[in-house]
Amino acid sequence: MRNVPTIYQREIMSYFYSPIAYVVISVFLIASGFFFAGNLQFWQEASLKGSLDSIQFFLLLLTPVITMKLFADETKSGTIETLMTSPVTDFDVVFGKFLAALSLYIVMILPTWIFVLFLTIFGNPDFGPIYSSYIGLLLMGGLFVSVGLLVSSFTRNQVVAAVIGIVSLIILWVIGFLSSYGDGWFYETLRYAGTFDHWESFTKGIVDTRDVIYYLSFTTLLLFITVRNVESRKWR
Amino acid sequence: MINVKNLIKRYVNINAVDDISFNVEENETVGLLGPNGAGKTTTMRILTCFMPATAGTVTVAGFDVFADSLNVRQQIGYLPENVPLYLDMRVNEYLMFRAKLKNIPRRERRKKIDYCLEMTGISNVQNQITGTLSKGYRQRVGLADTLIHDPKVLILDEPTIGLDPNQIMQIRQVIKGLGEKHTVLLSTHILPEVEMVCDRIMIIDKGKIVAMDTPANLVKQLKTGSSLVLEIKGNGEKIKESLSKIGSVSSVRFSEKGDANEFFVEGSGEEDIREAVFKRIVKDNYILREMRRQTVTLEEIFHQITTRETEEVSENA
Numbered sequence: 001m002r003n004v005p006t007i008y009q010r011e012i013m014s015y016f017y018s019p020i021a022y023v024v025i026s027v028f029l030i031a032s033g034f035f036f037a038g039n040l041q042f043w044q045e046a047s048l049k050g051s052l053d054s055i056q057f058f059l060l061l062l063t064p065v066i067t068m069k070l071f072a073d074e075t076k077s078g079t080i081e082t083l084m085t086s087p088v089t090d091f092d093v094v095f096g097k098f099l100a101a102l103s104l105y106i107v108m109i110l111p112t113w114i115f116v117l118f119l120t121i122f123g124n125p126d127f128g129p130i131y132s133s134y135i136g137l138l139l140m141g142g143l144f145v146s147v148g149l150l151v152s153s154f155t156r157n158q159v160v161a162a163v164i165g166i167v168s169l170i171i172l173w174v175i176g177f178l179s180s181y182g183d184g185w186f187y188e189t190l191r192y193a194g195t196f197d198h199w200e201s202f203t204k205g206i207v208d209t210r211d212v213i214y215y216l217s218f219t220t221l222l223l224f225i226t227v228r229n230v231e232s233r234k235w236r
Numbered sequence: 237m238i239n240v241k242n243l244i245k246r247y248v249n250i251n252a253v254d255d256i257s258f259n260v261e262e263n264e265t266v267g268l269l270g271p272n273g274a275g276k277t278t279t280m281r282i283l284t285c286f287m288p289a290t291a292g293t294v295t296v297a298g299f300d301v302f303a304d305s306l307n308v309r310q311q312i313g314y315l316p317e318n319v320p321l322y323l324d325m326r327v328n329e330y331l332m333f334r335a336k337l338k339n340i341p342r343r344e345r346r347k348k349i350d351y352c353l354e355m356t357g358i359s360n361v362q363n364q365i366t367g368t369l370s371k372g373y374r375q376r377v378g379l380a381d382t383l384i385h386d387p388k389v390l391i392l393d394e395p396t397i398g399l400d401p402n403q404i405m406q407i408r409q410v411i412k413g414l415g416e417k418h419t420v421l422l423s424t425h426i427l428p429e430v431e432m433v434c435d436r437i438m439i440i441d442k443g444k445i446v447a448m449d450t451p452a453n454l455v456k457q458l459k460t461g462s463s464l465v466l467e468i469k470g471n472g473e474k475i476k477e478s479l480s481k482i483g484s485v486s487s488v489r490f491s492e493k494g495d496a497n498e499f500f501v502e503g504s505g506e507e508d509i510r511e512a513v514f515k516r517i518v519k520d521n522y523i524l525r526e527m528r529r530q531t532v533t534l535e536e537i538f539h540q541i542t543t544r545e546t547e548e549v550s551e552n553a
Contacts, residue, residue, distance in 0.1 A: 006336040010322070017324040078320035082381070085284040085316075086337045087309040233287060 007096025
């Protein structure tokens with residue numbers, strides 16, 4: 001645990017030294033702003049309802065771009081060797097990187113509060129669903145980042161890491177839809193495994209412990225696998 | 237300080253390191269020599285806990301590399317080949333990051349960094365981004381990083397590769413200085429380097445130790461008798477005949493070289509044959525233009541040792 005802040009600090013530093021953070025955040029804000037305006041015009045309603053779904057979709061596309069370099073770059077440049085031969089545990093490295101990427105994710109979604117500001121100026125929004133949606137976004141961010149982190153630990157190529165990360169997240173998103181094609185335990189499992197269903201209740205203003213547990217446990221599982229995968233160089 | 241016992245590292249179908257055992261004493265500098273792919277880097281990666289061994293035990297400063305990995309890593313300063321650095325950080329930031337990672341107390345960090353910058357001669361570039369530095373400077377940043385936590389053991393994988401001659405001299409001086417207070421294990425295939433900085437040499441080939449001794453002993457081991465190189469003006473065949481008659485000379489070969497002949501004379505035993513050869517030439521009235529002893533260099537030893545094995549193998553096959 002001792003070295004988590006050290007790793008975290010370096011990763012954050014590296015995010016803001018490279019253009020990636022700025023590019024990703026700009027793209028995200030432009031795109032979500034555009035869809036916020038569109039939804040507002042269409043629904044004529046003081047809520048984030050429609051906008052949040054498009055925001056969620058952009059996060060799904062952009063989070064793997066944030067996480068792609070975390071391990072892939074270290075493996076490619078060889079710095080993994082100096083990193084892993086210093087007195088630091090694999091968990092510290094994984095968790096430090098996870099927190100750094102999650103922080104960047106938070107920095108990315110924070111400016112969307114300006115939409116909320118607009119809504120309060122020109123209307124009278126219900127804050128319940130807004131707060132719960134942001135709790136949902138945070139939990140979902142943890143899951144997205146851990147998926148990207150895991151994928152990054154498997155490859156030395158950043159582009160591969162980003163593409164596989166995006167594909168994995170899309171799969172995770174659409175298997176929820178598949179559940180509507182049938183009944184029984186199989187479709188029920190798909191519905192539970194997919195992120196969409198859990199996300200939807202947050203947008204409705206419901207903070208259900210089942211959904212919270214879904215995100216937290218899934219994130220923990222993925223982080224655990226990542227630690228094991230980083231460790232695996234020791235027994236491969 | 238370093239204890240390696242029956243170490244084996246097996247990759248899919250080859251043994252990269254094949255049952256090697258050795259010890260490195262405290263404050264000793266040992267050079268690890270071998271052709272490419274001999275298993276030098278693999279051995280070092282096992283010592284630094286980057287990979288585990290397939291079999292065998294390794295202890296560094298009394299800690300087992302597998303069971304006590306974190307303690308071992310705290311004692312080791314490791315400079316990998318090609319010196320990987322975070323190219324987006326400034327030298328200062330990088331060393332600060334490494335100092336924290338290596339658990340140096342907050343108050344001592346700045347002092348240690350300044351000391352290492354001084355030691356490796358990079359104080360003047362401390363505010364530069366490492367990505368903009370030349371290879372030689374990056375090497376030194378890497379070296380500063382390995383020194384920062386004052387480790388007992390330094391493991392350096394080809395520390396002078398890719399440097400210009402002046403930088404090589406400087407880095408060697410630094411390493412030599414470090415050797416007095418640290419245990420150093422360095423790999424290289426530049427032989428004069430080993431001769432200059434190492435107390436002992438270990439030559440490995442195909443994962444096996446083929447020789448391990450002090451540089452002087454290795455030279456002695458392989459020197460069979462004494463041999464001379466001569467340049468004599470005159471009829472080659474006749475001179476050869478004449479020289480062969482000297483009692484302690486075992487073989488004479490010659491080849492034409494310009495208007496004279498170059499002779500290779502080998503003596504039998506340890507006896508110095510120079511005087512006898514000189515007297516004979518003067519007596520026969522030939523003109524001696526040059527006489528020198530042929531010394532066996534490390535290069536030849538290295539070549540002999542590493543190719544002898546191959547020949548034996550191919551003969552068996």
